[in-house]
Amino acid sequence: MSFQAPKGTFDWLPPRSERVLAVREALVAPVRQAGYGYVETPTFEDTELFKRGVGESTDVVTKEMYTFEDKGGRSLTLRPEGTASVVRAVLQHSLHNGRLPVKLWYSGSQYRYERAQRGRYRHFWQVGAEALGAEDPALDAELIVLAWRGYADLGLRDVTLLLNSLGDKECRPAYRAVLVEFLRKLDLDEATRARIDINPLRVLDDGRPEVQAQLAGAPLVVDHLCEACKAYHEEVRLLLSDSGVPFTDDPKLVRGLDYYTRTTFEFVHGGVGSQAAIGGGGRYDGLSEMLGGPPLPSVGWALGVDRTILAMEAEGLLDDESDARVQVYGVPLGSDARRRMFRLVEELRTAGIGTDMAFGGRGVKGAMKGADRSGARFALILGERDLAAQAVQVKDLTTAEQTEVPLAEVVEILKGKLQ
RNA sequence: GUGGGCGUAGCUCAGUUGGCAGAGCGCCAGGUUGUGGUCCUGGAUGUCGGGGGUUCAAGUCCCCUCGCUCACCCCA
Numbered sequence: 001m002s003f004q005a006p007k008g009t010f011d012w013l014p015p016r017s018e019r020v021l022a023v024r025e026a027l028v029a030p031v032r033q034a035g036y037g038y039v040e041t042p043t044f045e046d047t048e049l050f051k052r053g054v055g056e057s058t059d060v061v062t063k064e065m066y067t068f069e070d071k072g073g074r075s076l077t078l079r080p081e082g083t084a085s086v087v088r089a090v091l092q093h094s095l096h097n098g099r100l101p102v103k104l105w106y107s108g109s110q111y112r113y114e115r116a117q118r119g120r121y122r123h124f125w126q127v128g129a130e131a132l133g134a135e136d137p138a139l140d141a142e143l144i145v146l147a148w149r150g151y152a153d154l155g156l157r158d159v160t161l162l163l164n165s166l167g168d169k170e171c172r173p174a175y176r177a178v179l180v181e182f183l184r185k186l187d188l189d190e191a192t193r194a195r196i197d198i199n200p201l202r203v204l205d206d207g208r209p210e211v212q213a214q215l216a217g218a219p220l221v222v223d224h225l226c227e228a229c230k231a232y233h234e235e236v237r238l239l240l241s242d243s244g245v246p247f248t249d250d251p252k253l254v255r256g257l258d259y260y261t262r263t264t265f266e267f268v269h270g271g272v273g274s275q276a277a278i279g280g281g282g283r284y285d286g287l288s289e290m291l292g293g294p295p296l297p298s299v300g301w302a303l304g305v306d307r308t309i310l311a312m313e314a315e316g317l318l319d320d321e322s323d324a325r326v327q328v329y330g331v332p333l334g335s336d337a338r339r340r341m342f343r344l345v346e347e348l349r350t351a352g353i354g355t356d357m358a359f360g361g362r363g364v365k366g367a368m369k370g371a372d373r374s375g376a377r378f379a380l381i382l383g384e385r386d387l388a389a390q391a392v393q394v395k396d397l398t399t400a401e402q403t404e405v406p407l408a409e410v411v412e413i414l415k416g417k418l419q
Numbered sequence: 420g421u422g423g424g425c426g427u428a429g430c431u432c433a434g435u436u437g438g439c440a441g442a443g444c445g446c447c448a449g450g451u452u453g454u455g456g457u458c459c460u461g462g463a464u465g466u467c468g469g470g471g472g473u474u475c476a477a478g479u480c481c482c483c484u485c486g487c488u489c490a491c492c493c494c495a
Contacts, residue, residue: 004486059493063420081495110495115420117489126495191492208491256494266495277495304495333453364453372455383453397455 008114008122019309019318024107024127027150027303031129034146036103041085043109047075052290053084055258057198064112066122078111081257082128083284083300084291090132091293100133101298107305118273119307128281130300132288137232140263140283140299141239147267147279147301148245154308155317159278161245162266164221164253165233166201168285169261171226176200178219186214205254220251229262236263259284263299271314272307279303324375327418330357331367333383341382344392344410351411353418372397378414 005011012020032038047067054061066078079085086104089095095102107127114120129146131139144161151159167175183196183203188211195203204215225233240247247265255264264282272278281301288296312318328348332341341357348355356374358367364381371379381393381402392410394417395402405413 007486064493112494114493115491116487117491120494124495128495202493205493207493272495274490275494279495281495302495307495331454365449365451365455366447368453368455370455379455381454385453393454395454400455402454 006122008116010121016309016318019312020125020305023154023308023312024125024305026154027127027147027305027308028105028107028129029153030146030149031105034103034142036105036129036131039086039089039104039106040108041079041082041089041106043111044076044078045085045088047077049084049088049291050077050080053087053259053287054081055199057195058256058258060112060256064114066111066113080112081110082106082108082126082302083130083257083259083287086128086130086300087132087284087287087291087293087296087298090296091288091291096133096288096294096296101131101136101139102133103129103131105129117275119275119304119310120273121306124307125305126302127305128300128302130298132298132300133296135285135297137235137263138239140236141243143281143299143301144236144240144247144265145243145245147281147303150303151267151279151308154312156269156308156311156315158269158271158315159311160268161240161247162250162253162268163237163240163247164250164264165225165229165236165262166254166260166264166282167221167225167229167262171224171229172221172261175219175221175224178224179204182218188214199258201254202256204252205256215252218252222249222251232262255280255282259287259290261285265301267303269307269311269314272310275307277304278307278311326354326356326374326376328353328355328378328380328414329371329374329376330355331364331371331379331381332357333364333367333381337382337384337387340387340407341380344380344382344407347411348414351415353411353414377418380410 047065050065051061056062060080065080068076070076086106090102090104105128108125110124110126111122113122116122129143131143148161166172179200180196183200192203192206192211201221203211204218206212237247253264253266255266260282262283262285266277266280268276269278270276279301281299283297283299285295285297287298288294309318330341330345332338345355345357356376358370362370368379377397379395379397381395386392386404390407391404392407393402394405394410394413
């Protein structure tokens with residue numbers, strides 16, 4: 001084998017690949033039902049968009065971007081996340097001058113240059129939803145409820161919703177100062193010390209036990225929220241409770257992208273290796289302005305498709321059975337029969353019946369084996385004898401019962417049998 | 420970027436103190452010259468990840484390298 005998928009990437013193959021489609025659909029169905037419209041943006045953008053949008057201090061920007069120069073000398077980057085692109089598209093096309101909020105969803109590939117491990121790949125898939133241009137706790141709650149229902153519809157049981165508020169431009173600076181003062185006194189490695197100055201909140205999110213131990217008495221943002229943020233957060237919590245969506249307050253939930261304000265949340269699951277998050281998001285009231293747009297308070301999330309599938313596998317929700325894609329399978333014997341079968345197969349498909357046939361000039365035995373493996377309910381056997389009689393043998397593969405029916409009627413008869 | 424584990428058939432893996440490369444599953448064919456799934460019989464498939472070294476002899480020991488994988492950091 002001379003070629004393989006690039007490091008950190010992988011192929012989806014049947015029958016697992018079918019699950020990708022199903023999971024994507026299930027995750028976005030609640031959002032579509034809630035009036036969100038589909039948006040598709042380029043898989044690469046101006047590098048500067050991500051630097052400004054995601055944040056120069058984030059790991060995503062400093063070490064995980066696939067950046068390249070095109071033939072015109074522009075610096076482009078494969079998108080590491082979806083929100084910055086969506087905001088850019090909204091601003092570029094002035095969607096924010098219309099009815100607010102602008103509600104959009106997307107589904108597609110994302111790219112981050114990382115060392116791959118279970119649940120974390122260089123090429124991965126997210127579905128996302130964004131509601132732009134409204135400051136309303138009901139919008140935060142709506143998105144969370146919709147994501148929650150997406151997971152529930154897939155049958156996931158062990159999803160935990162973590163919730164926090166990061167404050168806004170009123171209260172965050174004061175909190176930040178208190179936090180920095182606290183963090184400076186700790187015994188931390190150099191990289192973490194540097195982070196104190198760049199984005200001290202993210203130190204709270206450090207997963208290392210030796211760091212967490214020192215953070216036991218750290219000042220928490222919930223204790224420093226201004227009245228407006230506090231009221232906003234309480235309303236989000238109330239709406240979630242009223243909706244029957246259980247959540248866990250996590251005062252140290254910060255998340256790795258710089259643009260978040262107020263509400264942040266994460267859906268975590270134990271079945272995806274050490275990558276607990278299968279989805280996450282939050283409010284990003286300042287992002288539009290960072291990208292040169294007008295104030296556009298917004299909220300959104302992204303759900304990891306491949307991580308969701310890992311979570312489903314961990315819960316035993318993906319049995320690989322029933323790979324059947326067709327209901328009927330044609331077994332032609334001889335070249336005349338083969339031509340007639342080719343037409344018949346097309347007639348069946350046109351009639352809405354999933355149909356395949358034996359290709360490759362195999363014998364009857366091989367063709368019947370193909371019929372069996374296709375998962376089809378019926379095999380249609382057509383040989384010279386049948387052709388002469390203008391008939392075809394219909395074999396029920398579950399009972400081995402075989403009947404001869406007129407060729408002219410077989411489509412209608414199969415339609416009846418398959419109802 | 421850092422650390423651990425693993426590379427043998429399409430897949431999952433065995434391979435003893437260094438001594439003719441194997442099993443199960445899958446695949447193909449036959450048993451049934453027009454009938455699958457069960458059963459029986461037979462068959463094909465390997466640069467043992469790659470390169471170098473030690474040795475009469477290397478899948479096995481040593482060195483280098485590539486790849487995969489898990490974890491750290493971080494994130495979906």
